Amino acid sequence: MFAALGDPTRLAIFDRLADGRPRSISTLSDDADMTRQAVTKHLRVLEGAGLVQNHKVGRESHYAFCPEQLAQAREYLDQVAGRWESALMRLKTFVEEDNTLGSP
Amino acid sequence: MFAALGDPTRLAIFDRLADGRPRSISTLSDDADMTRQAVTKHLRVLEGAGLVQNHKVGRESHYAFCPEQLAQAREYLDQVAGRWESALMRLKTFVEEDNTLGSP
DNA sequence: AATTTATGCAACTTTTTGGTTGCGTAATAA
DNA sequence: TTATTACGCAACCAAAAAGTTGCATAAATT
Numbered sequence: 451m452f453a454a455l456g457d458p459t460r461l462a463i464f465d466r467l468a469d470g471r472p473r474s475i476s477t478l479s480d481d482a483d484m485t486r487q488a489v490t491k492h493l494r495v496l497e498g499a500g501l502v503q504n505h506k507v508g509r510e511s512h513y514a515f516c517p518e519q520l521a522q523a524r525e526y527l528d529q530v531a532g533r534w535e536s537a538l539m540r541l542k543t544f545v546e547e548d549n550t551l552g553s554p
Numbered sequence: 555m556f557a558a559l560g561d562p563t564r565l566a567i568f569d570r571l572a573d574g575r576p577r578s579i580s581t582l583s584d585d586a587d588m589t590r591q592a593v594t595k596h597l598r599v600l601e602g603a604g605l606v607q608n609h610k611v612g613r614e615s616h617y618a619f620c621p622e623q624l625a626q627a628r629e630y631l632d633q634v635a636g637r638w639e640s641a642l643m644r645l646k647t648f649v650e651e652d653n654t655l656g657s658p
Numbered sequence: 659a660a661t662t663t664a665t666g667c668a669a670c671t672t673t674t675t676g677g678t679t680g681c682g683t684a685a686t687a688a
Numbered sequence: 689t690t691a692t693t694a695c696g697c698a699a700c701c702a703a704a705a706a707g708t709t710g711c712a713t714a715a716a717t718t
Contacts, residue, residue, distance in 0.1 A: 474694075474695095475694075475695070476693085476694060476695085486694085486695085487696090487697095490695085490696080508694095509693080509694055509695065510693095510694065510695080511694080511695070511696095
């Protein structure tokens with residue numbers, strides 16, 4: 451997941467598809483300054499990570515934003531942040547208790 | 555950022571440091587099945603991404619969790635999710651309007 | 659003082675990744 | 689029908705990443 455979004459080109463594509471409009475491979479490669487094949491590869495990686503979905507429309511291959519994995523990534527980051535927060539709290543209360551014990 | 559968390563080893567280290575305890579390089583390499591040097595490199599990458607902070611304690615080099623960039627990543631994902639949501643809403647209201655116009 | 663422990667630096671090897679080129683094919687348009 | 693357009697597949701290339709090894713150094717132990 452993070453690896454898939456780690457590449458700037460892929461992140462740009464993903465970001466662009468977040469407006470909900472599915473786009474064909476050629477459409478997406480028009481703005482990217484690289485070959486259609488390169489874009490195709492990136493799309494496959496994004497698809498492999500579940501960040502994007504593919505469906506054919508006539509002869510065109512359309513890629514669409516896929517929110518599930520994004521949600522999962524957010525949940526993970528929230529969970530990590532939560533662990534960090536509670537660790538901070540534990541440290542804080544520990545220091546406070548220490549002060550209480552040491553003051554009289 | 556995403557690139558830094560994209561590597562499984564680095565994600566594991568980052569995840570582990572989320573408990574708030576800074577750890578030395580050797581401590582961190584004990585659990586990883588690879589050389590200390592490899593772990594060092596990964597830590598440098600994490601540090602470069604601002605996900606982790608380094609400070610020396612005697613001769614030991616301790617790495618600690620750093621929440622700022624994590625927060626930023628969460629904000630970005632939230633923003634993307636927000637764009638997607640509002641795109642969905644627009645599509646929904648469009649369909650509803652279309653129905654309203656077409657029904658009588 | 660001698661030894662161990664924790665690290666840094668640098669060179670090197672091996673995979674992986676990002677990207678291109680060339681060719682073949684199927685659907686669309688002229 | 690003949691181009692044209694939108695793809696897929698496969699081979700290839702170059703650069704970056706992941707990891708190792710060897711050596712040097714400085715702090716902590718004994």
